[in-house]
Amino acid sequence: MSTLPNKKIEKILVEALLLTKDGVGLFDLGDRLIFCNDLFGELFGLSASEALNKTFTELCFGCFNTNKGANIEADDFETWISNALLKRRSSNYRTFETDTVEGKHFIVTEQIAQEDFLYVYITDITEKKKNELRLKLMSQELEELATTDYLTGIRNRRYFYQMARAEFNRSKRKSTTLSLLILDLDKFKLINDNYGHKAGDIILQTVTQTISKLLRNYDIFARIGGEEFAILLPSTDAKLAYIIAERVRKSVELIEVTFEDTILTITTSIGMVESSEEITSFDQLVQTADKYLNQVKKQGRNKVLFS
CATH class of the missing domain: 3.30.70.270 (Reverse transcriptase/Diguanylate cyclase domain)
Structure with missing residues (x-):
């Protein structure tokens, strides 16, 4: 428990979330983004202010339509979004990897909060992916040399x-x-x-x-x-x-x-x-x-x- 007033605690937490190096976002019951920081907006090719008040479908369609942000590899957006929506809130907690058109990679964690709000947390793993690729190429080169x-x-x-x-x-x-x-x-x-x-x-x-x-x-x-x-x-x-x-x-x-x-x-x-x-x-x-x-x-x- 804290001795600080609840409003003070909320203010500190919000400021911390906005400054964190990871991305955070909160979707309401209608799947509309009601809170996020800039890194979270980057997942959709937007700043935080541009991403706010858009639904998940609208955010994804923006990526599909402008070829920015999340890498949506599909010819038919309606089919893709239908499949994506089926997975959202399908469990209380899920995590997966995704990438962006700009070449960034993220681990995305979705967690259902009270009253069906969806809290989303993303971690930039671009450098980790680059290192994995370097190791893979190095391994292939060594195998090529050995054979x-x-x-x-x-x-x-x-x-x-x-x-x-x-x-x-x-x-x-x-x-x-x-x-x-x-x-x-x-x-x-x-x-x-x-x-x-x-x-x-x-x-x-x-x-x-x-x-x-x-x-x-x-x-x-x-x-x-x-x-x-x-x-x-x-x-x-x-x-x-x-x-x-x-x-x-x-x-x-x-x-x-x-x-x-x-x-x-x-x-x-x-x-x-x-x-x-x-x-x-x-x-x-x-x-x-x-x-x-x-x-x-x-x-x-x-x-x-x-x-």
């Missing part, structure tokens, strides 16, 4: 095995066919030994760019070793996979890189495998493609070999 090959810009071994294994399992569940290509650049070590790693890096980047242009947007292409690459071809049988593999092989064979007045060329050996009932795991699929790749190397390289 991308730094030299070529394509996916790395970690990403490939994670995504390709998931695609293999999905293929098994749906009884669809996929194919795997494992590529190795022939005698790549000689380029590094004779011309240096800078030349080798340029070859790797050029090969990557060349192959990327030949693939479909849903194929999974990654560098899984020093000069070793893998391509997973979803929903692709051996006949089509061989056409793609030959296209890749021939395109790599045509690459010419000028390095310090020398034209460098490269070829690739490709081991290929189509999924089947006999292959029960992704690791087995990789082992089979590797087996054919090793056979290609023994047979003279620059070929595609599959079962």
Whole structure:
């Protein structure tokens, strides 16, 4: 209890509410705004004096009509306001988030006071939202770095095995066919030994760019070793996979890189495998493609070999 007269207490409370950094508003039984401070008016794109004596519907229609204040994402205002009014006073207390056209975010708390008056309290959480977005973007950037090959810009071994294994399992569940290509650049070590790693890096980047242009947007292409690459071809049988593999092989064979007045060329050996009932795991699929790749190397390289 207070020893101050009630009128004095009311005056102090009203002044405090008007000065608070949060927004406060009070709606009467007819849903007309009878008290608010400037931050509360900002939710509707208005000052406190402009917002007073307007109904909730009028305030929202002003936002919809002028594209200011509360972000009302609707083509039909009547339907939107009908749904909004159903939620108001649906419980004694509720809280939710909303945003404004100007890019601000608020937590809104509605509480029914005596005689069905509605007390609304809003807290500006714009900075919190910005920080959350920064953390999300940072997390995405870190994930991108962790799954991308730094030299070529394509996916790395970690990403490939994670995504390709998931695609293999999905293929098994749906009884669809996929194919795997494992590529190795022939005698790549000689380029590094004779011309240096800078030349080798340029070859790797050029090969990557060349192959990327030949693939479909849903194929999974990654560098899984020093000069070793893998391509997973979803929903692709051996006949089509061989056409793609030959296209890749021939395109790599045509690459010419000028390095310090020398034209460098490269070829690739490709081991290929189509999924089947006999292959029960992704690791087995990789082992089979590797087996054919090793056979290609023994047979003279620059070929595609599959079962």
